[in-house]
Amino acid sequence: MSLARSSREPVSQPSLSLEIDNVSHEFDLVGSRLKVLDSIHLSVASGEFVALLGPSGCGKSTLLRLISGLETPTSGSILADGAPILRPDPSRILVFQDPTLFPWATVRANVGTGLEARGLLKARRGRVDEALALTDLTAFASAYPHQLSGGMAQRASLARALVNDPALLLLDEPLGKLDSLTRLTLQEELVKLWRRRGFTALLVTHDVEEALLLAGRIIVFSERPAHVKAEFRVEKPYPRHRDDPEIVALRREILETLGLKT
Amino acid sequence: MSEAVRVFDTGPAASRPAWLDQVWRATWKQGLFAALAWAATAVVTIALPDVVPWGSGRLFAEITGGGALLFLALAFLVPHLGPARAGFVHYGPWFIAIGVWLALWQLTTAKFGWLPKPFFSPPHGLLNVYVTDAPRLLICIGYTLRLWGLGFFSGVIVGYVVGVALGWSKRFSYWGMPILKLIGPVPATAWIPVTFYFFPTTFLASIFIVGLASGIPVAILTASGVGSINKSYYDVGRVLGAGDWYLIRKIAVPGSLPHVFVGLFMGLYYSFAVLVVAEMLGAKFGLGWYIQFQTAYSGYANVYATLLIMAILCSGIVRLLFVARDRLLVWQKGFIS
Numbered sequence: 001m002s003l004a005r006s007s008r009e010p011v012s013q014p015s016l017s018l019e020i021d022n023v024s025h026e027f028d029l030v031g032s033r034l035k036v037l038d039s040i041h042l043s044v045a046s047g048e049f050v051a052l053l054g055p056s057g058c059g060k061s062t063l064l065r066l067i068s069g070l071e072t073p074t075s076g077s078i079l080a081d082g083a084p085i086l087r088p089d090p091s092r093i094l095v096f097q098d099p100t101l102f103p104w105a106t107v108r109a110n111v112g113t114g115l116e117a118r119g120l121l122k123a124r125r126g127r128v129d130e131a132l133a134l135t136d137l138t139a140f141a142s143a144y145p146h147q148l149s150g151g152m153a154q155r156a157s158l159a160r161a162l163v164n165d166p167a168l169l170l171l172d173e174p175l176g177k178l179d180s181l182t183r184l185t186l187q188e189e190l191v192k193l194w195r196r197r198g199f200t201a202l203l204v205t206h207d208v209e210e211a212l213l214l215a216g217r218i219i220v221f222s223e224r225p226a227h228v229k230a231e232f233r234v235e236k237p238y239p240r241h242r243d244d245p246e247i248v249a250l251r252r253e254i255l256e257t258l259g260l261k262t
Numbered sequence: 263m264s265e266a267v268r269v270f271d272t273g274p275a276a277s278r279p280a281w282l283d284q285v286w287r288a289t290w291k292q293g294l295f296a297a298l299a300w301a302a303t304a305v306v307t308i309a310l311p312d313v314v315p316w317g318s319g320r321l322f323a324e325i326t327g328g329g330a331l332l333f334l335a336l337a338f339l340v341p342h343l344g345p346a347r348a349g350f351v352h353y354g355p356w357f358i359a360i361g362v363w364l365a366l367w368q369l370t371t372a373k374f375g376w377l378p379k380p381f382f383s384p385p386h387g388l389l390n391v392y393v394t395d396a397p398r399l400l401i402c403i404g405y406t407l408r409l410w411g412l413g414f415f416s417g418v419i420v421g422y423v424v425g426v427a428l429g430w431s432k433r434f435s436y437w438g439m440p441i442l443k444l445i446g447p448v449p450a451t452a453w454i455p456v457t458f459y460f461f462p463t464t465f466l467a468s469i470f471i472v473g474l475a476s477g478i479p480v481a482i483l484t485a486s487g488v489g490s491i492n493k494s495y496y497d498v499g500r501v502l503g504a505g506d507w508y509l510i511r512k513i514a515v516p517g518s519l520p521h522v523f524v525g526l527f528m529g530l531y532y533s534f535a536v537l538v539v540a541e542m543l544g545a546k547f548g549l550g551w552y553i554q555f556q557t558a559y560s561g562y563a564n565v566y567a568t569l570l571i572m573a574i575l576c577s578g579i580v581r582l583l584f585v586a587r588d589r590l591l592v593w594q595k596g597f598i599s
Contacts, residue, residue: 090503104516114502
C-alpha cells in the first residue's frame with residue numbers, strides 16, 4: 001500500500017480501455033514490404049490483464065509499439081478510451097524486453113526520467129523514492145546501471161514505468177531474459193502491482209505458463225503476418241499455481257493451438 | 263648451493279649491532295642511489311672546468327646537490343611515510359635515471375664539449391635562461407595560454423554544437439556532413455593565407471586557426487557519437503513523455519560523451535601543433551614566437567628551455583582533460599571497480 005496516492009496529487013485515471021480495430025502493419029525492407037500484422041481486432045476492457053502469446057517474430061512486439069504510439073499502423077485504428085492514439089503518452093508506458101536504462105544516469109535519475117521529462121520531478125520527487133522502495137532498489141538508488149544485476153535492472157525499468165502512474169502498462173517480454181528464479185519472483189510482484197494499482201496491462205510473452213499465471217485473458221497469435229488465432233479466458237483467482245489442474249489443462253490446450261503436441 | 267651462500271653472507275652482518283642491521287634493511291635503497299647520482303652531477307658541475315663558457319654552474323650545482331641531500335634524507339624517511347611511500351618507491355628508478363642523465367648531459371656538453379655550442383646546451387645553460395629571461399618567458403607563457411585558450415575553447419564549443427546538430431538532424435547532416443568531410447582533412451595551417459585576408463588582425467586569424475584545428479575532430483566525433491546512441495534510448499524517452507529538447511539534453515548529449523572525449527583529445531593535440539605555427543605569424547609574444555626568435559640568434563639554450571616549458575604545459579593540459587573525463591564518465595563500465 002506504499003504507493004497509495006496522497007490526496008494532494010492530481011488523480012490520474014487508473015486504467016483505460018483499448019479498441020484495436022482492423023489493424024494491419026507493414027515494414028519497409030530494402031526493396032520490399034514485410035507484412036507483420038494482418039487485420040487485428042482486439043478489445044481490452046479497462047483494468048484487464050491480457051497476455052499476447054505467439055511464435056517469436058510474429059509481430060506481437062510491433063503491436064505494442066503501435067499501441068504505445070511510437071509508430072502508427074499502416075491501416076486500421078487504435079483507440080484508447082475512444083480517442084485515437086497519435087503519439088506516445090505517459091499514460092501508456094511500454095516496458096521493453098531489455099531494461100534499456102540510461103547507462104549515464106543513476107538508478108534514481110533513471111526512475112525519475114518520466115517525471116523530469118514532464119517537469120514534474122520537483123513536485124513528485126517522493127514518488128521516485130516510493131517506486132524505488134516498491135521495487136526493492138532503495139539501496140541502489142545512487143548506483144549506475146552497469147552495477148546492477150539483470151533482475152535489478154529490469155525492476156528499475158519497471159519502477160521507471162510505474163512512477164508515471166500509467167493507465168496502461170505495455171510489457172514486451174519484460175522477464176524474458178531473466179533467470180527462472182528471478183522471473184518467478186517478478187511475475188508475482190507484477191500481479192500484486194496490477195491488483196493494487198488497477199491499471200490495464202498488456203503482456204507480450206512466449207512463455208505460456210507466464211501468461212497463465214498473470215493474465216485474465218490470453219490471445220494467441222498466428223505466425224507472421226499475425227492475426228488472432230484463438231482466445232482463452234483464465235478465470236482463476238490469484239495467486240495461481242502452475243500445478244493447478246485447470247491451469248495445466250489450459251496450458252496443454254494453448255500449446256496445441258500453437259502447434260505443439262504434448 | 264644458494265642456501266650455503268646465504269648462510270655465508272649473513273656472517274659479517276651478524277657481527278653488526280642489531281639496530282643498524284634493522285635500519286639498513288628498512289632503508290629505501292633506490293633513494294640512496296638517486297642521492298649518489300644527483301651528488302655526482304653536482305660534483306661534476308663544480309669540480310670540472312667548462313671547455314666553453316656557459317655562465318655560472320653554481321645554481322645548478324646547488325639544486326642538484328640539494329636534490330642529493332633530499333634523496334639521502336628520503337632514503338631513511340620514506341619507509342615511515344605510510345601511503346605516500348608507494349609513490350616514491352614506484353618512481354625510484356626514475357629519480358636515479360634523472361640523476362644519471364643530468365650527469366651525462368653535463369659531461370658531454372659543458373665539460374668535454376662533445377656536443378658543441380651553439381646547438382647543444384648544458385643543463386645550467388637552460389637554468390640560466392630561466393633565471394635571466396624569466397619576465398619575458400612568463401609573458402610569452404601568458405600570451406600562448408591566451409591564444410590557446412581562446413582558440414581551443416571557441417573551436418570546441420562551435421565544433422560540439424555543430425557535431426550534435428549533425429548527429430541529431432537528418433537535414434543538417436545532409437548538407438553539413440559532406441562539407442565537413444571535405445574540409446575536415448585539410449590541415450588547419452593550410453588556411454593561413456586565406457585567414458589573413460578574412461580576419462582584421464593576425465591575432466584573430468591565429469585564434470581561428472587554433473579553433474579550426476581543435477573544432478573539426480570534436481565536430482566529427484560528436485556527430486558519430488550522437489549517431490551511435492542506441493535508438494531504443496530515444497524510444498524509452500519518447501514513451502516516458504520526453505520532447506525533442508529533453509531527448510537531446512538527456513540522451514544525445516550524455517550518450518555521445520565517450521566519443522566527444524576522443525574528439526577532445528584529438529583536438530587538443532592538433533591545437534598544440536597549430537598553436538606554435540600560428541604564433542610564428544606576426545606575433546609579438548608567445549612561446550612559438552620566442553622559439554623562432556631565439557633560433558634566429560642561435561639561442562639554442564633558450565629554445566630548449568622553451569621546449570621544456572611547452573612540454574610541461576601541454577602534458578599538464580592533457581592531464582587535466584583526463585581528470586575531467588574520468589569525472590564525467592564514471593558511469594562507463596570499467597571505470598568503477
